[in-house]
Amino acid sequence: MPQYEVRNWLLHFLFLLSAGLGHEIFYITCLPCIHWNLDPFLCRRLVNMWTLVMYIGQVLKDVLKLPRPLSPPVVKLETRVEAEYGLPSTHAMAAIAISFTVLLSAPSRIQFRFEVGLLIAVMLSSLVCLSRLYTGMHSVLDVSCGALISAVLLLLTYPYWETFDHFQLTSRFSPVAAPLLLLFLGYTYPELDHYSTTRGDTVTILGACAGYSVGSWVNVQLGQTFEPQGTLPVPLPTLTPNALALGAGRFLVGVVALVGTRQIMKTGSLKMLYWWYRLPEKDDSAKRRKEIEVPYKFTTYTAVGLVHSILVNRVFMLLGLL
Known part of the structure; x- marks a missing residue:
């Protein structure tokens, strides 16, 4: 990697933190907090749009096969995704989708000043987009196309959000159709000539998304959705010391549950798949094979979505954290 010198540590850490908003650790910790501490309705909308824009963005990358910026002249500060193609920037797509899905969905649920929400949405999505330029992972074209594609998808799908909500939560076909469709999309993902x-x-x-969709349907059937009670939109929760302590408790218990579920399911599904295909368990490269990677990751994160949506809130009730 080319040598570089950091001359503004504040901006350096700000952009590295902003880039982290598009990584797994953010999704598995911060996004569920919207469900646990604010409104499961908003989290469900968010997960649906996040899944749609990320799938389309990832497929476009591997169909268009346009490279990331060359290094040098840029300095790439991330190595894990260096083998991925560049256009469009899925960080930019996710940032736009997450920020503006919440902004468009929240007015009917929570009382807040729309202008302030718009400012926050623009600021957060802009920081993520700029971070992809700073870290050397994308060009201006990659980021611009990602933001534009995400904005178009939001515009095209927005009129149908309510209809999809109704189907997802009430149709008897929903808990079967969602996992089957999403698993099919995983198995038919475009093949590359390299990993x-x-x-x-x-x-x-x-x-x-599959786990969270099924979990949301189950909660409706059980008559316990954990959504805000009273006349909507409800006021924003007051940040008292007691509320902050309860929020911190929910965060810690929830993250332990999700990370524990992830580890148990990952280990168990890999052992079963290695046994089924008669592979040595020490062969880490086998996890990259389609017949191993797709089922183990889909099973693992479906379980995470189910635990997140069904089990964790009920644990909160038992522990007095609601």
């Missing part, structure tokens, strides 16, 4: 993390990351997202 890239795009397929695995995409299947991770598809699995999480």
